[in-house]
Amino acid sequence: xxxxxxxxxxxxxxxxxxxxxxxxxxxxxxxxxxxxxxxxxxxxxxxxxxxxxxxxxxxxxxxxxxxxxxxxxxxxxxxxxxxxxxxxxxxxxxxxxxxxxxxxxxxx
Amino acid sequence: xxxxxxxxxxxxxxxxxxxxxxxxxxxxxxxxxxxxxxxxxxxxxxxxxxxxxxxxxxxxxxxxxxxxxxxxxxxxxxxxxxxxxxxxxxxxxxxxxxxxxxxxxxxxxxxxxxx
Numbered sequence: 283x284x285x286x287x288x289x290x291x292x293x294x295x296x297x298x299x300x301x302x303x304x305x306x307x308x309x310x311x312x313x314x315x316x317x318x319x320x321x322x323x324x325x326x327x328x329x330x331x332x333x334x335x336x337x338x339x340x341x342x343x344x345x346x347x348x349x350x351x352x353x354x355x356x357x358x359x360x361x362x363x364x365x366x367x368x369x370x371x372x373x374x375x376x377x378x379x380x381x382x383x384x385x386x387x388x389x390x
Numbered sequence: 391x392x393x394x395x396x397x398x399x400x401x402x403x404x405x406x407x408x409x410x411x412x413x414x415x416x417x418x419x420x421x422x423x424x425x426x427x428x429x430x431x432x433x434x435x436x437x438x439x440x441x442x443x444x445x446x447x448x449x450x451x452x453x454x455x456x457x458x459x460x461x462x463x464x465x466x467x468x469x470x471x472x473x474x475x476x477x478x479x480x481x482x483x484x485x486x487x488x489x490x491x492x493x494x495x496x497x498x499x500x501x502x503x504x505x
Contacts, residue, residue: 314492325483325496326434369434373492378424379486383432 285309286372288381296389299360303384305370306352315346316354319366326369327343329355337342360388393486394417396497403474411473411500413440419464420486422495425457428481439485444500447487450467474504 288305295301307315315332330337332344332353343356357364365388370381393416405408413423423440438459439447446459458470467486471478481501485494 316493318494320434321483323501325499326494327496328493331493360501371494377439378436379432380436 284380286370286381287314287383290345290384292385292387293390294387297360297362300356300358301360301386301390302354302356303368303370304352305381306350306358307349307370307372307379309369309372309374309379310348310351312351312372312374315344316342316371316373317342317353318369318371320369321366325383329368337375357386360386360390362388364388366389392416392486392495394484394486394497396484396500398500399498400501401503405475405504406473407475408470408472409502410468411482411485411502413467413469413497415465415486415488415495418486418488419466420467420488422497423461423484423486424468425459425467425469426483426485428483428499434483437444437469440469442467471502474502476504478502479504486504 284382317327317329318326332346341358343379345354367383367385369383372379395414397412421442425437426434428434437452440459440461442461448454461467483499485496
């Protein structure tokens with residue numbers, strides 16, 4: 283079983299749609315969780331950290347479920363510019379583990 | 391936010407030659423930096439963890455004698471691809487977490503093409 287698993291997609295959604303991604307992790311002792319966004323041929327950029335209480339940043343909401351060992355990312359009112367690959371990252375004592383990424387395409 | 395730079399941004403080299411890639415943290419000190427490789431349409435794969443003042447820690451399957459890592463200062467780590475082969479052609483990215491956070495800031499990447 284992979285340490286961090288994501289549905290690779292692709293997710294093709296119309297503008298304005300709400301889309302959600304899940305990511306599961308295998309190490310129950312994992313401490314920090316992040317969502318990164320990677321555009322084609324570019325480096326990943328931090329989208330948001332994921333806290334136990336859940337957190338929201340504009341149209342983006344991240345949730346952590348420790349009992350079930352998954353994190354989620356919800357994007358509301360999706361924009362064309364949201365098209366990218368979204369990477370789930372789990373950190374165990376500075377040991378970074380990446381999911382394979384979920385590809386999102388938002389269409390007009 | 392924190393800034394991480396890489397140099398060069400792209401390089402073309404011939405088979406058998408060595409290529410050095412630099413990763414610098416510009417506005418913070420990084421005792422640890424990470425090196426990744428990404429093939430087209432694939433996810434980032436962690437290659438090694440670079441530790442300032444000590445040996446790098448390599449992921450399983452990554453040849454330490456082929457991918458030499460040196461972390462000589464708190465702001466610079468280098469990755470040298472020795473005796474490069476066409477199959478080493480890839481996008482190499484480094485990252486570093488500005489302390490005390492675990493958030494990773496990535497360099498812009500180096501695209502290596504071996505002919």
